Amino acid sequence: MYNAGKIIIGIVIFLALITAPFWYNLGRPSAPPKLEIGTQEKQCVESKAFMQAKHMVLLDQWRDEVVRDGKRIYVNSTGKQFNMSLQNTCTKCHSSKTKFCDRCHTYLNVAPNCWDCHIAPKEQEKLAGRSDK
Amino acid sequence: MNAFASLVSALIAVAALAAISWFGVGAIGLDSVFGVIIPYIALAIFIIGVVYRIVDWARIPVPFRIPTTCGQAKSLPWIKADNLESPYNTWGVIGRMFLEVFLFRSLFRNTKAELREGPKITYASAKWLWLFGIMFHYSFLIIILRHLRFFMEPIPSFVDAITSVDGFFQIMVPTVFISDILFLGAVTLLFLRRVTLPQVRYISLPADYFALFLILGIGVSGILMRNYFKVDLLGVKNLAISLFTFHPVPPAGIHPIFYVHLFLVSVLIAYFPFSKLMHAGGVFLSPTRNLANVNRSERYVNPWNYPVKVHTYEEYEDEFRGKMKEVGIPVDKE
Numbered sequence: 001m002y003n004a005g006k007i008i009i010g011i012v013i014f015l016a017l018i019t020a021p022f023w024y025n026l027g028r029p030s031a032p033p034k035l036e037i038g039t040q041e042k043q044c045v046e047s048k049a050f051m052q053a054k055h056m057v058l059l060d061q062w063r064d065e066v067v068r069d070g071k072r073i074y075v076n077s078t079g080k081q082f083n084m085s086l087q088n089t090c091t092k093c094h095s096s097k098t099k100f101c102d103r104c105h106t107y108l109n110v111a112p113n114c115w116d117c118h119i120a121p122k123e124q125e126k127l128a129g130r131s132d133k
Numbered sequence: 134m135n136a137f138a139s140l141v142s143a144l145i146a147v148a149a150l151a152a153i154s155w156f157g158v159g160a161i162g163l164d165s166v167f168g169v170i171i172p173y174i175a176l177a178i179f180i181i182g183v184v185y186r187i188v189d190w191a192r193i194p195v196p197f198r199i200p201t202t203c204g205q206a207k208s209l210p211w212i213k214a215d216n217l218e219s220p221y222n223t224w225g226v227i228g229r230m231f232l233e234v235f236l237f238r239s240l241f242r243n244t245k246a247e248l249r250e251g252p253k254i255t256y257a258s259a260k261w262l263w264l265f266g267i268m269f270h271y272s273f274l275i276i277i278l279r280h281l282r283f284f285m286e287p288i289p290s291f292v293d294a295i296t297s298v299d300g301f302f303q304i305m306v307p308t309v310f311i312s313d314i315l316f317l318g319a320v321t322l323l324f325l326r327r328v329t330l331p332q333v334r335y336i337s338l339p340a341d342y343f344a345l346f347l348i349l350g351i352g353v354s355g356i357l358m359r360n361y362f363k364v365d366l367l368g369v370k371n372l373a374i375s376l377f378t379f380h381p382v383p384p385a386g387i388h389p390i391f392y393v394h395l396f397l398v399s400v401l402i403a404y405f406p407f408s409k410l411m412h413a414g415g416v417f418l419s420p421t422r423n424l425a426n427v428n429r430s431e432r433y434v435n436p437w438n439y440p441v442k443v444h445t446y447e448e449y450e451d452e453f454r455g456k457m458k459e460v461g462i463p464v465d466k467e
Contacts, residue, residue, distance in 0.1 A: 002436055007191040010417060011184055018180060021284035021377045030286040030378075032371050053363050060306040108366050109282035109293055113303060 033103035039093035045074065045082050056112065059086065086114060091121040098123055136334045143342030147350050147397075154396035159389035167392040168372055168384040175399035182406025183414060190418045194436040198428050201421040203242070207430070219426045226425050233422055240266055261326055269319035273348075275299060275312040276355075283373040305360065313356055320349045344410060347401050354394040364388045 001007060044051045046058065062084040065071040074082045083089050094100045097120040105112065157163040204218020216225035217232065232238040240263035244256050279299060281292045300308035324345050327333050358364045368387045375382040405411065417423065450457070450464055457464050 001188060001191045002194055003191065007187060010414075011187055014183065014187075014414070015180070021281065022379075024285045024289075025374065025378045028286065030374055032367060052367075053365065056306045057363070104367060106288075107286070108370055109288045109296055110307075110366070111293075111297060111300075112306075 033107045035103055036096060036099040037093070038095045038100060041093050044093075045089070046076055050077075059090075059114070062086070086118050087121075095121050096123060097121060136328075136337055139337055139339045140328070140342050143339045143346050146339075146343055147346040150347075150397060150400055151350055151354070151393050154392045155389050157396075158392040164385060164387070164392070165383045167396050168387070169376065169381040171399050172376060172395060173381075175403040179402040179405055182403075183411070186406050186411055187414050187418070190415070195420045195424070196435045196437065198424050198426075198433040199420050200424045200426045202426050206426050221425055221427055221430075223425065226423060230417070230422060234416060237263055237266055237270075261322075265319050265322045265326065268315050269323060272312040272316040272319060276310075276316060279310070279312070283370050284377050286370075286374055307359055307363075309360065313352070317349070317352050317356070320345060320352060324349070340408060344401075344404075344408060347397060347404070351394060351397045351401060354390055354397060358388065358390040358394055362388050362390045364391045 051058070062074065065074075066084050072084055074084045076082065091097075097115075101112075101114075104110070154167050158167050200220070202219035204215030205213060206219045207214035207216075207221035214221055216222070217229050220226045220229050229238075241260065243259045243262050245259040247255050247257070249255055275295060278292060279296050282288045282296065285292070296310075299310045299312050301311065302309070324342075327337050327341065327345070365387055368384060369391060371382065372384040372387070401410075447465075450466065454464055454466070
């Protein structure tokens, strides 16, 4: 092999970059986030599967209907009515942003802009000052 | 193979790959095969393949110093030398290499030749390849860095920073990333360039279209699963982290579109070392780029030179002196 020194340096850099995630995660046992739902209620606005996959779409739709059309009542797939309000409907049950919203959002680096305008529910353990991630 | 057949065969190949993973997971339930086994195999092929190709290239001697230059070489002290266009030392080579790797300088110099009426040939600058190329490579880089959010836990802060800048416009929910749009746009434009320019179309092979369609498929499936199907991100990250900690957990309940994306990526990285995509490593090993233009000032010895057996005139005369004298040929030494 010609220029072995340079070639080996190059290969080492390549290997280091490619395998970086393996080294980074080494010795950091990570558990998927556990959510504290914070309610005895059995049923959210829609089914659990729908909420897990598409809550952001629902919230986006709510925002548009309330802010642009002044429509406040949401009728879900089973015909039940809800007040379209993040602060009065969602967080009534999901009363802890840090133990519910943030756990997944931080784990997945999702940065929704809900709290740019809305006020997060008061945290019981004085975590309210934490900025949204 | 003509241009159209090349295009169609590559398109069919990529569509077949997508269909295999879609139905493999969706209909047969091979989640673990497409989620764990194939990605591991593909990554192993990628790493071993790239190292093999680099070592293989490094074993080939460069017989001559053959830098391509387009600037004044270093000669007399009062002639201004251009160290970037015609490097005369290692710093010049490094500078030129840096501009080549990060700014694609040689593509920037691309020209087109056209026959005008007369017939007259005209040459003009053609920057499209450079523009689409740089859009493509940098948006791809940003997309790969953004994906580290799935590969690393806790997520490094630079990933966070890149993601928020990339989602600056906050269009739609989930946010559409600027790099996603640039990426799909660039691949499409590179494809259109290839099919609309007759000369480029003429020299295009299935391998050229295959890489393009494969990358386009990866981009489209990625955007579909983010913005349309909304796959279970939690499941995706759990799977990714389990793979990157070597504790693979058989995935379940992730939408098949995710496996299409993952499988196309697996095919891409497994195909990488054996294809033109290896230009990523090859650019560093190009003798036309990585050698200084010092042919006149430094002797370059061909590394495959064998020791030549020489027979000097002195030795010749020593051998034949007697015979030379006999026939009257003058000799240096008596």
